[in-house]
């Protein structure tokens with residue numbers, strides 16, 4: 160049976176959250192926390208592999224105690240084991256410090272045949288973590304998977320790269336990064352949601368995964384945010400009136416004036 | 423875990439990963455980055471170096487040279503035809519360790535988004551993704567002449583300014599279309615050919631068949647002169663498909679918000695916005711596009727913006743030069759009809 164680890168991050172629902180103009184940050188109270196959308200696709204890949212060849216799925220999340228909610232959701236979808244990497248010393252980690260902590264936790268809780276991450280987290284939108292896990296763990300990473308087939312210790316994958324289809328064969332262990340184009344997430348059954356909050360969650364602190372304090376959190380993060388400002392933009396907004404035909408004529412006339420239509 | 427961070431000794435110069443797209447042309451975004459890199463290098467009084475790894479790399483030297491780097495370093499080999507994550511990161515890391523650049527810039531393409539975080543992890547340095555602004559700035563606490571990297575934050579509602587005060591190199595990936603490319607005739611370029619021999623495979627990943635080519639839009643959205651974009655307000659794939667006719671009448675390309683992409687009215691390559699492409703056409707027309715910040719942040723550089731929406735108060739109307747309050751599909755037909763009549767007369 161394969162052992163699969165998926166990385167799930169809890170993120171504020173940035174699409175819905177209110178933005179505080181004064182402080183330049185998200186009004187946390189207004190922001191509902193969700194599982195990062197791509198991570199559900201990562202989980203879906205793990206579940207469908209389990210459906211075909213059998214696997215034990217571990218969900219790993221790094222975050223504050225509230226990130227348990229994300230793990231309960233992963234359990235509701237069918238994760239067998241949940242691990243929360245939680246320590247105030249991880250707070251303020253940028254993508255590199257996050258990758259280091261996740262990699263150390265993966266080594267501690269592994270070994271795994273497959274590690275699956277989401278392509279990108281919607282709060283930071285960096286898309287770095289998959290690649291950086293690949294570097295730190297020295298395990299190859301495959302992205303943009305179109306189709307795959309597992310045969311023993313090998314996986315054949317059809318993938319997209321730029322404008323090309325590639326067909327490759329990779330040996331395990333392997334890291335996959337999965338995004339929303341790669342599959343459709345199954346529906347969650349209410350009965351599973353009810354049961355999932357009884358799932359035991361293993362907690363790991365910095366002392367459990369080892370490493371130096373200056374590798375993690377703010378001190379371990381090479382980048383700093385020096386300023387945040389609200390994004391703003393307005394224009395003249397001339398209103399075009401009349402019936403549809405007149406409006407079309409008026410627009411075409413304006414475009415000619417600007418020299419955009421040339422004939 | 424061990425970082426290969428370079429301590430001691432000075433880091434200087436700006437490097438740009440001059441990516442070759444589809445092994446046949448220099449990526450526009452690379453020329454844009456070289457142009458911006460030139461300005462940053464001038465501000466610092468340092469050199470700008472462009473790096474090319476490609477099959478027949480010599481072909482691309484003249485075009486890159488015209489955009490004003492002080493140095494071009496290149497390697498040319500059949501093994502470099504496609505971006506390969508088993509080859510390029512090692513090659514690039516070796517060069518960084520040897521020459522110690524202070525800043526390294528990458529386009530936010532698939533290759534750049536693979537290469538940059540790998541190098542950042544190897545050198546234990548910071549990386550800022552999908553930047554929309556780069557400048558040189560001083561900071562009261564962190565010191566002088568640092569790279570100031572701006573990027574959308576909080577789902578596009580804000581712009582965050584990021585620095586990498588201590589670790590080197592300072593690294594950023596940059597969206598295509600963010601900067602303008604410009605030729606420079608006043609710089610003399612030194613060209614350095616790197617010796618390269620392809621490493622053997624470790625056998626962990628092997629290719630089973632030669633890559634197959636897919637179709638793609640005629641002009642990348644980033645370079646389109648005119649963009650007609652559709653959103654949820656177009657209502658159906660059938661209506662959305664009419665955009666292609668208008669685009670062809672206007673000599674432009676068809677773009678979309680995230681909604682048509684999610685509804686499978688069109689492919690992901692047409693999505694404009696924070697998770698899609700950044701465009702700067704002369705004309706952008708939005709049909710049934712509400713103008714959420716994740717979309718509009720990537721169209722603000724358009725010269726003229728026209729909004730067609732049943733709601734006169736939509737956020738896109740706010741940032742439009744011309745506002746039409748009407749049904750998107752109906753006005754799309756009216757515009758197609760009008761342009762056809764004009765072309766005939």
Ligand SMILES: Cc1cc2nc3c(=O)[nH]c(=O)nc-3n(C[C@H](O)[C@H](O)[C@H](O)COP(=O)(O)OP(=O)(O)OC[C@H]3O[C@@H](n4cnc5c(N)ncnc54)[C@H](O)[C@@H]3O)c2cc1C
Nearest residue numbers: 174653654655679680695696697698710712716717732750
């Ligand atoms: C992390 C994150 C990243 C995102 N990235 C992107 C991105 O890269 N690109 C992107 O586009 N979006 C992105 N989004 C989504 C974005 O927030 C918006 O949801 C999306 O842009 C809205 O698309 P829309 O304007 O088509 O739809 P809606 O917001 O639903 O607007 C539809 C508009 O059509 C109008 N309308 C309705 N009927 C008609 C009619 N008959 N005729 C004319 N008008 C009509 C309505 O008044 C409305 O204004 C992202 C969101 C998140 C959270």
Ligand SMILES: Nc1ncnc2c1ncn2[C@@H]1O[C@H](COP(=O)(O)O)[C@@H](O)[C@H]1O
Nearest residue numbers: 166167221276277279280285286287288
């Ligand atoms: N704190 C975290 N806990 C668990 N997984 C994470 C965390 N941060 C990032 N990831 C994983 O890495 C992917 C890419 O994140 P990012 O590089 O931050 O855009 C996410 O989709 C997750 O799968």
